[in-house]
Structure formats: C-alpha cells, structure tokens
Amino acid sequence: MYKGGSHSEPCCVKGVTVSKALSCQGSECSPAAAEGTGAVSWPLGSASCRSGPRVLWAPGSWLCCPVQVPGPSGRCGLSPQSWGSNMLDVCFRAVTHLVLFYENRLKDHHLVIPAVLQGLHALSMCEVLAPGLAVSVLKAIFQEVHVQSLPQLDRHTVYSIITNVMRTREEELKGLGADFTFGFIQVMDGEKDPRNLLVAFQIVRDLILEGYVLGPFVEELFEVTSCYFPIDFTPPPNDPHCIQREDLIVSLRAVLASTPQFAEFLLPLLIEKMDSEMQSAKLDSLQTLSACCTIYGQKELQEFLPSLWSSLRREVFQTASERVEAEALAALHGLAACLSRSVLSSDTEDLLDSFLSGVLQDCRHHLCEPDMKLVWPSAKLLQAAAGASFRAGHRITSSVVPLLLEQYNQHLQSSQRRTILEMLLGFLELQQKWGHEDEEESALLCSQAPLCSVLFSALTDPSVQLQLVGIRALTVLGTLPGWCLPGGRGEAGAGSSGGLSGYGPVSVPCREEGRRSTHSLRARCLQALAAVSTHPGIVQETVPVLLQCLRQVPKAGACDVVAVCQSLQRVAVQCQRDAESCWYYHQTVVPCLLAVAVQAAMQENAHSPVGKLLLEEEVLTAMVPVVSAASAHLCPELAAQSVSQVVPLFLDGEVSFLPQDSFPCPFQPFQVSGGRLVALLMAFVCSLPRNVPIPQQDRLLQELLALSCSCDCPFTATAAAKCFAGLVNKYPPGQQLDQLLETAVNRMEAGLAEGPLRTQALALLLWVTKALVLRYHPLSSRLTDKLLGLLGDPELGPAVADGFSLLMADSPDVLHKGCHADVRIMFRQRFFTDNVPKLVQGFHAAGPGVKANYLKGLSHVLNHLPRPVLVTELPTLLSLLLEALSCPDRVVQLSTLSCLQPLLLEAPHVMSLHVDTLVTKFLGLTSSPAMVRAPPAPFPAPLPPLLPYKPRVIRALAKPLDDMKRLVRKEAVVARGEWFLLGSPGR
C-alpha cells in the first residue's frame, strides 16, 4: 500500500540515510528513500529547503497528516547563532511533536511499523532532539515492537536508531541503567542476518567499552552473543554485500574479548570448542583465547588454567595442521604473558610459577626420552612459554638448558646431537630477546662452561651439519650481552678460530667434492667470526685472525679472499656504531690491506702467482667496500690524520706507514702495475666525510684525470674516473671547480674525438656527468647533451645507452649517501623531465641503425624512475614503448616489458585502447629468447576487449609449449591456461 504512495516526490523523507547496499537489497524499502541524498544531518539544508516549508509525509495514503518543519541550517547561509531564540524554539517543538506522533504510531497496525521506524531513524539523527526524547523513543521501541518478527531491513533500521542514539545521547542512555542493556538484549535475541549481526556486535562492543551498566544481565548479554560462536557462515554466491565469514569472526571476537566479566562463561566455551573436531572451531577458539589474554588477569584465568593447558598441549602434541599448532603456541605464549603481567599481592600464590611448573613437568620428560619422538613439540611449547616474559624465560631456561646440555653429552650420534643443539639454539635465541634486561641474573651464566664445551665439541665434530648448527649457536652467543666475560670470550673466539685453523690446511689435499664442503665450512667460520665481533674487545681478537687469513693467500683461492673481505666488511659495519673500535679497525685493516696490495703490485713484475691473485678485479672489488666501510664513519680529526698518510702513498710512493717494512722496489702508484690500486684509493678518499680536507687535492685530481684518459686497462681507467668523479661531487662550488671541470671537459672531448682510448674517455664522461647530475651542477646539462649526441655514434652508441643505467642507478661503491656524496633527492625525476623529451626527439631524428640506442637509454631511465611517477608519465610515451617491443635488442625488450607491467596492472583503461598492438607485439615476442623472464600473461584489462584475441593467442602459445627450455614452457603453460579460462564459465 505505501509503495504506491512512495513514488511521489514529497514522500522522500529528507535526511534519511540508509546504507545504499542495504536499501537496494530490501524490497520493502521505498525506492525514493533508496535514492537517498546521502546527507547525514537533520535538519537538512539546501536551497530548496530554504525556499519554503517542507512537507513531511508519513508514508501511506491514509496517513497523510502534513507536518510543517522549518528547514534552516548553517549551510543555507544562516548560522545557528543568528537564529532568534524563537526560531530554535519552533524547531524544538516541531521535532517534539513529530517524535510523540511517531511514538504513538508504534502502537498502530503492524503494516505502519516499517514506515514509522524510518521516520524515527531520521529523527534519531536530528541534533535538536529535546533531552529525554531519545530515551523515550527507545523505550517505546523496546515496549511496542517485537523486533525479531520484522523484515531484515527494518531490524537494521532499529539497530541504526540505537547506534545513533548511543553516539549522541550517551549520558541520557546511561541514566536508563541496566534497563537499556536488557532492552537491547531482547531486540537482538534471535538475530540471524549477517548484515544486522555486524551492526549488533558493534553495539554490544560499544555497550561494554563505553561503560554502560550491565547490571545483572552480564550472563544474558554473553549468551545472546556467544550463541554465534564459532561463526559458521558461508557467503552466498554473488553476494553484493561482500560480508565474509572473516568479518563476522573478527567482530564477534571483539565482543567476546572485550571484557574480563565474560571470562567465567567464555573460557569453558572456548575449552569445549577446542576439544571439538572442527578445525575452524579450534582455530577460532585459539585465536579468541589469544585475544582474551591481552585483557584478562590472573583472577579470570586461575580456575581454568589446568584444562586450558591440557587442551593446548593436546593440540600441539597431536596436531594434524600447522596452523592449529601455530595458534596453540601463540595462545600459550599469550597465557604466559598474561600471567607474567599480573601484580602479585603478598599472600597469593604465584600463578605463573605454578603454571610453568606444570608445563615443565609435562614437557621435560619428553626431552629425555631416548626415541626423541615428542621432543620437537615439547621444545616448541617450552619456547612459546619462555618467550612470553623475562621471568618466564628465566624460569624455563634455567631448568631446560642444563637438561639439554646433559642430554647432548649422553647421546653420541651426531644426528641426535644436532637435534638437541638446534633446540638449545632456540632457547639461546630467546635469551637474545630478554638478554638486555638484567645481565646479572641471566639463566645461562651458571651453565656457561658446559655450554662452551658443548659448542666446542660440536665445532670439532666430523659431521658438517652439526658444525653448522654449532656455528649458528656461537653467532647467537656472540650477540648476548654479559657474555663477553674474559673466559667466555676467549673460549668462543678460540672455538671459532680453532675451527678455522683446523680446517684451513685440510682443504688443500682434499678431493674436489670434499673441498667444496670444507670451503662452505670455511665460509661459515668466517661468517661466525664476523658475527661474534660485536664488542670492541672481541673485535680486537677477531680482526687479526681475519687479516691472518688474508695474508695466507697462497693456500687460498680468489673466492676465499673474497669471503675474508666480506667478513671484514661485516665487522666494519658492526664497528661503525662505536667510535673507538671504528678507529681501531681503520688503523689495523686499512694499512694491512694496502700493504698486501702494494706488495702484490711490486711482485707482479716478478710474475709471482700471489701477486696476480690479489690484483684480480674480483679481489680488488671485494676490498673496496671494506676500505669504504672502514673510512666512512671516522671522526674528522682522525680521518685527516689518516688521509695525510694515504694520499702521499699514492702521490709519492711514501710507504713508511705500512706495517711491512721490506719492499723490493719503490712504489709507483700511477704507473702500469700500481694503477689498479687506485680502486683502493677511491674507496678511501671518496668515503671520507665532506668536511675532511684532502692534502694536495688538485695535484691528485690532475693525476687521476691523466690516468683515466691515458690508461689502456679499462679497470684502472674506470677506477680513476670514479675516484675523480667522487672528489668532484664533493668539491666546494666556485671558480676553482669550474676551472677543473673545464680542463676535464677539454680532455674528454679530445679523447672522444678519435683514437684508441675513446671508451676510457666515455667512462670518464659518464662518471663526471653522474657526479654533477647528483648535485644539480649547471654544467651537467651540457654533459648530458653531449651523451645524448653520442647515442647516435655508431661505435660508442650502445655503450652510451648502457651508461644511462649507470647515471640513474645507485652505484655500490662511490657517489651514494653512505659515502657522504652530495645527492639531491628527486634527481631522477629532474633528469627525466629534462632529458626524456630530447631522447624522444633524438629517436625520431636518428637513422635506422642507431634508433635502438635511444630506446635502450629511454628504458633505462624509465626503469629507475619511482613507480608512481612512472605510471602518470608513461601514457605519453606509450607509442614509443610499443615501438621498443619490436626492437631486436634483448635488454630493450626486457626493460620495456618491465616498464609496461606496472602500467598494465595499474592503468588498464589506458592500455585497453592499445590492446590490438599489445597482443600482436607480445605474440611476436613469444618466439624471442627474452620471453624466459617476462612472458605475455593476460592482464587485468576489462574483459571484453581481450575476448576476440582468445583463439589467436591460444594458437600462438602452443608453440612455446614445445620450447626446449623448461622455464619457458612453464611460463607458457601458465599463460595459456589463463587464456583458456578467460571468459569461460567457472572462472
């Protein structure tokens, strides 16, 4: 009946806000209300509402009592303050009348009720509701309406009314006392619709958290919500509301875990559900228990601890699923944490202590059983409990660690020993978590000696697996504070260096296979040495060992030297925090490295294999980060002292500060043999803080410039160019810098013009350009223009194109933030805006042979641009990128594909315009080798534009299915499978 009337415009109750999704669903809802304006406040202001009084219709043709409502509001230009008191009064009275009218209508025929509720809902948002009215509305609803017999939408309206009133009239509602709670319980009792449940759960949660009086109704409130636990709900297919099971679970959990008052009812329920067979019920109960533990205290838990523990223990011991096990462990962790938090009064029993005693009693004997069947579950339980707090950790570790040590000595097989050691490692790692709290009380201290001897026996065991676990444990021990007591440190250091010296000589005679394993063991030893070097005292022990390894080069191969350098670098990074050990490290390591390298450079003339090894690019490249890390964090005075020794070494061959005193001949750094060591010079001077003055800097720069342009060894020339660029980047601006750059540019231009050293000149140009681009120097645009011009050079073009990636990427050794270079943020964006138009222009003007160079340069620039910038800029470059897809160069193809990929994911509407070209080009690529890494998977563009291509793509993808490479076949299978599913039923 009222539906007929609802089509007329005046029927729209202005200010009604109905959630769109819900209102569109319920057929009872009037379409006019569903079109709802979305405005929230009442009275609602708009131009039309000022133009004349609004007529509010109660829906239903026989109910048309027009009511006059004035419609003023701040939005109409009239601020509330400017209303006369008369006006406000009128407003109050009108609303009061309306409310009374609606309240009376609640007693009317049941057909009217839905419309009345709509009206009350609108009024509940009204700001000028007189005091007391809201409460009387709720009372009327509680009394007159049997909510659960209404349709879903109207029940939702009731919940919305309650939510609104709770939001705005909290004080008045609290005045109602427990009656309100009781009323709500009656309203909610028996609710079944998930949409309504979400709102109702929210209301219950607010009731509890906002401190409404629950009175005698705690149990009722619990009953009315807990009857849904555990949630069993499968969303219907094509559900427009998108309510997932997970949503309901989370909101119900928030209710159940909101107050300790529920504890006495909730905990038995949880235990019962944990004991059920349903896995989802188990998971939900365990997660709810974890949530409860954050608010409960001892009092709530005390009674249920034994049954909780037996349920949790059963889940871990007999579990079929890893998720249940993980949740059970998390719940145990939560329980122990909760017990640890509680404040004890003097006469109560310490529940944590008795709880942990129970845990220990049930788990300890499993650790000792000879068949070791339940050791891992027991260890996991113990570790979960021990991780909860310092106290729990202390209690459990002090009992379990001695036991494990004893077990280790009883078992003789190395596989069993390994299991025990792995468990021990778990406890040591937990100790790390609490170690800082109180060093004196650490539970490990009393078993320090046996622990060290166990680790030592593990390190000297013939089983590699056991050794590896031993080294990991040693690494963890090294990070424990209070563990660097003289005895402990000595033994630990002796242990790992013992392992190292024990295995060093063995490696030589071993067969190929054996050598591989001892090599990995050596690498592990080196890593362990680096990892334990966390305190200045230990650093002074370990660094000499590492340097000793470095000097024993004849025995080792290049990869061993590299491994030593990696460990040294790790130590350097750990030293950076502490000024004292940083200086010690710098003083010890840098001269030693330089001495070893200088000596090698001198012996190279004598054709000794050692010299060759140390001068290999791989080895020098590994030394660079060591020197760099050792120098970057020096304080300026000490750095100045050091730089005054190193620079003369390279300029004048001043070797006196090096630890070795016998050098066969004078060192000539900028000559052929010594040139490679410029890499070490670069690592040192380019990492110094900007305020450290470099002696004879101009002379040094000239030498570097000359070396970089004249040396025919590419490694040396590049190192010199990098060193030059690193210094130029930090050079203070002014006339001197301009002069210096002028000289450099002249030399580069001469070098680039012709001759055998064009590549070297190009490297110099690239590095200097990078140095200037980073600091926004005005000359940088001239140099980039030069590079853009060289892209058209048939000989150098490809190298220049690759150089663009060097300009945009972070270089690992120089010109980055870590070595104090002058790097402006956004330099990439700036480079992009300045140079990409020129690149595009150059591409169009270039001859066919060199077009690819421009595309390659462009794709390097794009690849290093931050993704958000890229997605906004790319559409303009799209046609060029599509062109690049058919470029035969693999690098261009790959980088273009990686540019297009985010665009396909984030801007499918742009890409769908080009779908024809894209599909054609992608299919062309399927026969290219580049496809290995980026095959044409269907992209999430709107479906219809892709459908016409389906048969063609499926046919074309049949060919790579028979590719000779397995990786290609794998990607082709995935792509073809996706295309088969595209637009098919069952997707």
Next chain:
Amino acid sequence: MVGPAPGGGSPLENANPLIYRRSGERPVTAREEDDELPDSIDDREIFDLIRSINDPEHPLTLEELNVVEQVRVKVNDAESTVVVEFTPTIPHCSMATLIGLSIKVKLIRSLPERFKVDVHITPGTHASEHAVNKQLADKERVAAALENSHLLEVVNQCLSARS
C-alpha cells in the same frame, strides 16, 4: 558423462580424507638457466602440471589427496607419449570420471600437440575402473563433454589457480 555435479547439497562421499604433504617447488638448476642447453620433458615436469589441480569436492589439490603421484606419471619425450595413472580416494568415488577429465584437459592444454595423452585409473583401485577408462580414452566423448557448459565450468574450477 559424469554423475551428479558437486555442490548439489548431497553429503560428501569421503568427508574426511587422508591428507598428504605437498612436494615443494622444483628448484631451478644452473643448467636450466643456460639458454643453450635443451631440457627434455620429464616425469616431474608432467607431475608439476597436474599436482595443483583442485579436487572437485574438497578444498585440496589432487597431490594432497594422493590422487596423483609422481611415480605414476610416465613420459617419453622422444616418442611423444604421456601415461598418467590416478587413484580415486575411495573405490566408489563418483568423481573419478570428472577428476580424470580434469587431468586430461589440463594436459591437453599444457602439452605440445605432438603428445598422445593416456589418462587412466590405477589398476584395481576403483569399482567401475573399466567403464571410466573407456570414457576417458574416447576422444569423441571427451570433446562432447567439453561442449557441455556446465561440465566445462566444473573442469575450469578444478583448473583455476587457487588464490
């Protein structure tokens, strides 16, 4: 060609199946990354294609239910033949034909055309083994089954990647 569709509200035939461990991703070897050397199609590769097919009634894969095993996959790359045996979880499983059809469709979609694909039930593990094998071996009946949009939907669901 297949019995009642799943999800029709009837109770599951085997509500509590035994679940097996999944094998991990196949590690990529250095040889596979070398673009020059050919990799032949081997048993593991075929097994990788079918092990992730979803079971029509359980939220589990065929591998987890031990319906397919690597030892029951035989491939001969040179002769272009593939033989796959699958084991229904219970001898009366009405889904056997559907599972076989899914395996067959997956292999047809994923293998080069030169391969002859033979999918059949592990001997002695199903009550109507012979009838099912005959159905699966009949090209016409397989093609006709895929014309049926309802059946195609079920097969596609089995083949969709689990999100």
